[in-house]
Amino acid sequence: MMMSTSFARTILRSLIGGSALCVALSMSSVAQVKTQTTEAHGQPTKEVEIERGEIAYINGNTVIIRMEDGSLRHFDNVPDSVNFMVDGKPVNIHNARVGMKLQKETIRTTTDKVVTTVETVTGKVWHVAPPHSVTLTLENGENQQFKIPEGQKFMINGQETDAWGLRKGMRVSVQRVTEVPVTVMAHEVHRTGVAPPAPPVKEEVPILVVVARPAPPSAPVETTAEATPARLPTTASNLPLIGLLGMLFCGLSLITIAIRRIVS
16 A cells, blocks of 8 residues: 655655665665754854934834934834843833934844755565656555656665666665755844933022112101201301491591582
8 A cells, every 4th residue: 555645755756856866775674764954054154234323302112313324213112122221221212311322233144054854764665666666665564655766776785776676575775865055044133322411510609689678767866956056156246347337438428528628
């Protein structure tokens, strides 16, 4: 009875496509299926990308960053888990402030490797239809058919033969080797920041405030003749004036007498 499994389909595709197939014969091997995978890594290459900017606006989980080239980048719904290391402390979207300078360093590592897979099927020849196919009886007692590529050679007890040399009852180990090139890419991100400078501390300058207060009312001053005289004191008499007037009148009398004598 034929058995159609995924491994059988893989072997058939390999045989139809002409992939490398190494077949060896053994009279003592036990029917089994084995798979062995190895990897050969090449030299990794690294690419470093650095982005710098300054927070221009922040509101909740929305932030606008002014990049080094002057462009503005808008970020919505920034996750709380995104942290920048600022002065040795993690800062997320809720601790960030306008003016904070941010830097994001992304390191991309590319590694080329070759994955080699060796699949081995061991069984007993149950039927041969040369030169196209061979049916093997596996360990579980079920049969699987494998197509044989054109020109495939077999080693039987150290001697090379083709499919025509296979006989029922022989132990056959069928091995397929597949090499697949694979490119593995990995990246890591480092986020750092610098807190904005603290505002300058203003020195307090003492201010002299002059408050005008009304003068207290003066006590009433008692007016006395000695303290505040009402008028200036009299320091001169009228005698000189009277004497002057008397002399004037005498002169007028003498002039009048002289005029009368002249006239008479």
